[in-house]
Amino acid sequence: MASLLIEKLTKRFGASLAVDGLDLSVRQGELVALLGPSGCGKTTTLRMVAGFLPPTSGRVMFDHEDVTSLPAYRRSTGMVFQSYALFPHMTAAQNVGFGLEMRGLGTAERQARIEEALKLVRLSHLASRLPRELSGGQQQRVALARALVINPKLFLLDEPLSNLDAKLRAEVRIEIRALQQRLGLTTLLVTHDREEALTMADRLVVMEGGRVRQIGPPRELYDEPQDAFVADFVGRCNILSGRRENETHFRTESGLLLAVDIGPGESKNATAFALRPERIVIAPGTQGEVHGAVKAVTYLGPQTEYHVRIDQETFVVVRQTPGAHEPLAMLRLEDIVSLQWDRKAPRLVQQTSS
């Protein structure tokens, strides 16, 4: 396994910049997820790393070796495609063996490694099936085995779970992560699913418009987003525009005063107040600084979500989780409620146009 270093990588398609001067490093054995809305440049970046697209400028390096001008078939990366991209006319075993054959391995060794790889993904019993005779989840595992059997320098995952149903997706996510950690695979994962990114990645890269918005461990991006885009993209978030009133309060555009304890690293010129729905405590009554009326109640199973109107322009989403011992106090539409939060819970960030 190698490490990956991307320097000032840029890709221009005609007039549009798909990737704009991207810098990124992935340490050996680390899983880094590129997360962003479609068109943010994450897939283009992955395709440049794999060698399917020539960059307009910038460098891609595996273990300090510049591979920017190497064609895909000389890069030794193992990629899992969104569509799995299995060879439809070859059996599972032949699919897995293809990369070994390209490396000129003898039949005996090839056979042994195919068996080992299929065992790794628990598909030994289906080795002689054609792709169309396998379920989506099984095809996905063949694709995984095919990418891993060649001992790639880099493991590349292009939205590998998006074609699986929700339950299977959660299982495979854990399975891939366990495999990646056990084998110490240097991995670049592209996804638009924040849950996938949060649960699988060692570090997360939130991209937008071909640029990096923020890089960091999932917890950091979730709890300490640097701007409103990141705050909103990695999870549900109340974002209210305004400005800092003083050391302890933020004033929204509609004039509401919101309690906040400004932490280190938060800009004094922040233009938005970001607060996660689950950090707000909701209770009937009008005690406290902020109160409003319940306008929508959505039961989500483990949580209940309330939309609370505070003034003409301000709606706040609150998520309440029942405690282990006490059930939730059920609130009804039009109930008057007060909202409270720990002063350290909100983040003051830069508002973004989106």
Add this chain to the structure above:
Amino acid sequence: MSVRLTGRPFLGRGLMRAAVALAYLVAFAPVFMIVVTSFFSQQIVSFPPAGLTWHWYVNAWEKPEFLRGLVMSLQVALLASAVGVPIGTAAALAIVRGEFWGRNAISTFLLAPLAVPGVVAGSGLYMFYVLAEDVLDRDIKATTQGLVAAHVLLAIPWTVRLVVASLQGLDRSAEEAAANLGAGPLTVFLRITLPMMRPGIVAAAMFSFIQSFENLDISLLLVGPGRITLPVAMLNYLQFRIDPTLAAVATVQILLVGVLMAVTDRFVRLSRVV
């Protein structure tokens, strides 16, 4: 499961079924009539048949022009497909995968023979062959090569159409996956692209073969003595006599094409390609 086609399901479904039945009837009636009349014992076809007989099949077998025509037609159809399908496939690849100016024009041009009436194409080729013979100082018209070359023109548009369709539906990420696993461009083409194109190519070969095998109008002016194709031999026979011998020959022809389609369908599901 019932599908409601209109607000009045019974009437709607009834009409639909009637229309489908009518379409099948119109499509199969001539074929059915030919097969049936080939067993009628009287010389001039009339209802009801005076009796049933194998006689016309024996008669056809004993006429050397039909057997020779069949062999000739099979030969020409095989050769024309063998030449036309690779050319058409290469053209389809260039049209779908290439990036060059005039791709659409080439695509239209290659499909054009489908739009030209066969007699016009045949006469045009005849005149072209006459000119070419002068220039090259060798026989072209009335030779097998000349006929095969003309039939290649039937194979190319069908091949281009079918292979272009199969290429457009092809998942290119499988080719990328092969490159990712270390396969160079030529290996990717031979080991991945070509096998994935197989259904389109097989269907193209079958249609090219049938188009050539059944062709009358283009061949009419280009056949030579001793090199008569089966459809032309049938027309020649018709000029002097009219009896169920032709129906017998046609039945054999239909049978051959039917077997060919059934065999092809075992390799590739035709309904999915065409």
